[in-house]
Amino acid sequence: MTLIETRALSKSYRGNLAVDAVDFDIAEGEVHALLGENGAGKSTLTKMIAGVVPPSSGEILLDGKPVTFDGPADALKQGIAMVFQETSLVPSMTVAQNLYLGDEKFLNRLRGVAISAQQFLQSLNFTVDPTATVATLGAAKRQMVEIARAVRLKARIIIFDEPTATLTPEEKRHFFALVRRLKERKVAVIFISHALEEALQISDRITVMRDGARVVTDVTANFTRETIVRAMVGRTLAGSDAARKTTVRPVGDKVLSVQDLSMGAIVKNTSFSIFAGQITGLFGLVGSGRTETAKIIAGVMKRDFNRGGEVALDGKPVRYNTPRPAMQDGIVYVTEDRKLEGFFETMSIAENLYSGHLAAGENKIPVVSWAEMTRLAESWSRTLNIRAINPDARVVELSGGNQQKVVIGKGLVQKPRLVIFDEPTRGVDVAAIAEIHHLIEKLADDGLAVVVISSYLPEILKLSDRILVCRQGRVVEEFSPLDASEERIMYASVH
Amino acid sequence: MWWDALLDPFRGKAVTIPPMDGAFRPNTLLETAETFAEVAHPEALLVYEGRLLVASGADLLAFPLEGGAPTLFRRFETTISALGAFPDGGLAIALVAGEIRFLGGRFDGRVITEVAGRRIHAPTALATAGEGVVYVADGSARFAADDWQSDLMAHGASGAVLRLDLAEGEGRILADGLAWPAGLLVEPDRSVIVSEASRHRLLRITGDGRSKPQPVLSNLPGYPARLARATTGGIWLTLMAPRNRLVELVLTERAYREDMVATVPRDLWIAPQMSSGNSFLEPLQCGGVVTMGVRKPWAPGRSYGLIARLDDHFRPISSLHSRADGRRHGIKDMVEIGGVLFAASRGGNAVLEIETGAA
Numbered sequence: 042m043t044l045i046e047t048r049a050l051s052k053s054y055r056g057n058l059a060v061d062a063v064d065f066d067i068a069e070g071e072v073h074a075l076l077g078e079n080g081a082g083k084s085t086l087t088k089m090i091a092g093v094v095p096p097s098s099g100e101i102l103l104d105g106k107p108v109t110f111d112g113p114a115d116a117l118k119q120g121i122a123m124v125f126q127e128t129s130l131v132p133s134m135t136v137a138q139n140l141y142l143g144d145e146k147f148l149n150r151l152r153g154v155a156i157s158a159q160q161f162l163q164s165l166n167f168t169v170d171p172t173a174t175v176a177t178l179g180a181a182k183r184q185m186v187e188i189a190r191a192v193r194l195k196a197r198i199i200i201f202d203e204p205t206a207t208l209t210p211e212e213k214r215h216f217f218a219l220v221r222r223l224k225e226r227k228v229a230v231i232f233i234s235h236a237l238e239e240a241l242q243i244s245d246r247i248t249v250m251r252d253g254a255r256v257v258t259d260v261t262a263n264f265t266r267e268t269i270v271r272a273m274v275g276r277t278l279a280g281s282d283a284a285r286k287t288t289v290r291p292v293g294d295k296v297l298s299v300q301d302l303s304m305g306a307i308v309k310n311t312s313f314s315i316f317a318g319q320i321t322g323l324f325g326l327v328g329s330g331r332t333e334t335a336k337i338i339a340g341v342m343k344r345d346f347n348r349g350g351e352v353a354l355d356g357k358p359v360r361y362n363t364p365r366p367a368m369q370d371g372i373v374y375v376t377e378d379r380k381l382e383g384f385f386e387t388m389s390i391a392e393n394l395y396s397g398h399l400a401a402g403e404n405k406i407p408v409v410s411w412a413e414m415t416r417l418a419e420s421w422s423r424t425l426n427i428r429a430i431n432p433d434a435r436v437v438e439l440s441g442g443n444q445q446k447v448v449i450g451k452g453l454v455q456k457p458r459l460v461i462f463d464e465p466t467r468g469v470d471v472a473a474i475a476e477i478h479h480l481i482e483k484l485a486d487d488g489l490a491v492v493v494i495s496s497y498l499p500e501i502l503k504l505s506d507r508i509l510v511c512r513q514g515r516v517v518e519e520f521s522p523l524d525a526s527e528e529r530i531m532y533a534s535v536h
Numbered sequence: 537m538w539w540d541a542l543l544d545p546f547r548g549k550a551v552t553i554p555p556m557d558g559a560f561r562p563n564t565l566l567e568t569a570e571t572f573a574e575v576a577h578p579e580a581l582l583v584y585e586g587r588l589l590v591a592s593g594a595d596l597l598a599f600p601l602e603g604g605a606p607t608l609f610r611r612f613e614t615t616i617s618a619l620g621a622f623p624d625g626g627l628a629i630a631l632v633a634g635e636i637r638f639l640g641g642r643f644d645g646r647v648i649t650e651v652a653g654r655r656i657h658a659p660t661a662l663a664t665a666g667e668g669v670v671y672v673a674d675g676s677a678r679f680a681a682d683d684w685q686s687d688l689m690a691h692g693a694s695g696a697v698l699r700l701d702l703a704e705g706e707g708r709i710l711a712d713g714l715a716w717p718a719g720l721l722v723e724p725d726r727s728v729i730v731s732e733a734s735r736h737r738l739l740r741i742t743g744d745g746r747s748k749p750q751p752v753l754s755n756l757p758g759y760p761a762r763l764a765r766a767t768t769g770g771i772w773l774t775l776m777a778p779r780n781r782l783v784e785l786v787l788t789e790r791a792y793r794e795d796m797v798a799t800v801p802r803d804l805w806i807a808p809q810m811s812s813g814n815s816f817l818e819p820l821q822c823g824g825v826v827t828m829g830v831r832k833p834w835a836p837g838r839s840y841g842l843i844a845r846l847d848d849h850f851r852p853i854s855s856l857h858s859r860a861d862g863r864r865h866g867i868k869d870m871v872e873i874g875g876v877l878f879a880a881s882r883g884g885n886a887v888l889e890i891e892t893g894a895a
Contacts (some may be wrong), residue, residue: 177815
């Protein structure tokens with residue numbers, strides 16, 4: 042019996058269509074895998090189903106009746122729960138407290154809560170200690186608690202967004218067993234994943250999305266890895282061929298050598314090298330550890346204390362605990378989340394650029410030099426073509442493209458030797474994309490070592506002199522853009 | 537941070553191996569190369585009077601460059617380990633027994649077993665420069681030239697580079713304390729580039745040998761051997777075996793290593809080899825290297841085929857590979873002439889012929 046159905050469901054953000062008239066349905070006790078590239082619209086579709094974002098048009102039918110949700114809490118009341126990668130549990134509370142959070146009795150006894158939580162978890166056959174503090178649990182157990190909470194609230198549809206990305210193999214086994222138990226209880230499961238193997242293993246039906254639209258829905262038995270990959274990337278082969286590189290820059294000096302780098306379950310024994318005068322494209326799907334790897338190199342994150350591997354800059358081992366020493370050694374990381382990590386939004390362009398100058402330890406005396414700040418702002422605004430209504434404009438008032446240029450400028454002010462761009466054109470308009478691409482090319486032409494992390498394959502193919510593919514926390518394949526194809530890269534990233 | 541130096545001892549000993557990426561990106565150029573000749577255990581190559589001399593065991597074979605049946609140029613009592621030629625047509629031949637013999641030319645018939653008071657134990661490479669000057673890479677003071685694995689397992693560092701001026705009768709030790717020097721290249725300024733196999737690097741030794749050797753290329757993903765100048769600029773470098781995590785681990789475990797060396801046949805050691813996959817008794821490495829009888833190309837094998845092309849600044853720019861699932865392993869020597877690179881695959885028992893445009 043069909044539990045939920047969407048009809049021509051669409052969502053647009055400022056005119057950009059994220060989900061385009063998608064018809065989707067799921068039946069009772071069904072596991073439905075939702076696959077697609079990054080940005081294919083999977084998360085947006087499920088967020089609309091879970092009431093997290095309202096649809097722009099189209100309708101959602103629950104048990105055959107049209108419904109609208111006021112928010113996720115409302116959707117949950119009607120039996121739809123979504124489990125995000127970052128769980129919404131309170132880490133300092135126990136499992137039992139989290140299970141009954143917001144539903145406590147007036148006179149609440151911890152022991153009573155723990156006992157009823159224990160009984161409930163046992164009924165689900167979940168082996169989690171109800172008295173354990175959530176912060177002490179592993180990722181899989183946290184997900185168990187999250188799921189238990191959804192089931193306790195009578196969720197009939199549970200949506201998992203990349204549930205296995207951060208799990209260890211052992212934890213994944215637990216998770217799959219858990220999904221099967223949910224299925225036995227007639228709970229419908231929507232499963233978003235980049236791991237095709239898992240989707241083929243666990244789902245009853247598969248829907249592949251591309252560029253916001255549904256490409257194909259069929260029973261899992263009718264799919265193979267190859268047909269899924271083809272459906273995932275099929276769209277722009279002709280377009281990317283037009284932008285295909287015909288020459289690559291020669292290999293320069295080895296600037297960075299990463300050997301057996303490890304960080305928890307996210308980065309696992311990854312090894313690769315970065316060379317001067319080249320653009321190295323780093324492609325990988327969500328959860329492949331590419332951003333985390335870049336952040337470890339730049340000192341934003343720390344590798345494992347024990348056997349965390351080695352990072353060598355110009356042959357000399359380095360270990361950065363904060364970004365500042367990395368910047369001083371000439372490593373700049375241009376973040377993918379510019380709003381959160383990229384700039385000070387209420388400060389002006391000049392102040393933001395100057396903050397990069399300060400971070401690199403360029404000012405010799407601890408006094409802000411307004412003259413230097415103005416000079417930097419003028420020179421970099423011209424170089425990067427940053428367009429603002431007035432020079433004192435706050436960065437928050439700029440367009441996405443200009444904001445990104447400020448973030449890039451803030452990095453380049455530091456006179457780096459290695460620049461890591463993480464999704465440099467995400468949320469940037471077409472004209473600015475061309476400018477940013479041109480800038481990245483110029484940096485490599487000037488002899489800098491450049492790394493571009495991107496989820497957009499045509500961008501990787503267009504910019505890169507060599508392409509590294511990450512999968513499950515490590516670099517698994519290297520391609521030359523001269524002989525790579527979208528399908529081959531995607532194949533490497535999912536197998 | 538300064539405290540990292542204090543914390544490092546508690547972080548565990550990590551032996552990391554540089555990845556084969558960038559210029560070392562795997563391909564199958566060696567595996568798919570034409571076979572010039574099938575020769576048992578080719579050890580050294582030399583282009584001499586329009587022919588390709590190939591050292592195979594104790595035999596020195598001469599092949600026409602355009603291909604065809606070989607003729608026996610000379611047979612020695614022991615295995616030949618290296619070859620060199622003088623401009624006057626004389627040949628220098630190193631033997632595993634620790635001798636350098638000279639054939640033809642001004643120094644015909646001379647035999648050298650000692651240079652500057654050092655007995656030659658393991659002549660692994662020869663290079664000539666001008667009239668009567670020969671450089672000898674003496675791999676070890678303890679093991680013979682065909683016993684590199686033993687020297688590696690013993691953490692040997694007793695190799696030396698020797699310079700011998702036959703005309704003047706002068707000999708000099710240019711550098712010693714080297715971990716199996718296996719290749720030599722004389723630079724125009726008379727400095728010598730040496731491949732130090734067991735330390736995975738190339739060193740520059742000044743012509744007078746007075747300065748400390750300086751690394752010019754370090755942390756290679758394999759064990760470097762012979763060097764040769766490319767005709768279109770740059771340098772060819774053979775890497776006779778790949779580095780491997782299991783071998784690196786064994787190299788840190790003294791008791792295990794000693795036990796292995798004492799009780800296990802040498803071909804079955806967990807050590808780099810010139811060929812592998814020949815016996816089910818060989819150690820499997822890291823598991824999953826063979827599936828349904830098929831060896832995976834990315835398997836961490838004990839043998840590999842690899843030639844790197846370096847630029848004039850010794851930066852790797854490209855490479856030719858025979859991967860773990862291939863047979864053309866253990867590339868010991870190579871020589872380029874007329875746009876063709878000849879490579880001696882000791883493990884593959886073949887001399888390969890590669891158009892250099894392919895590299």
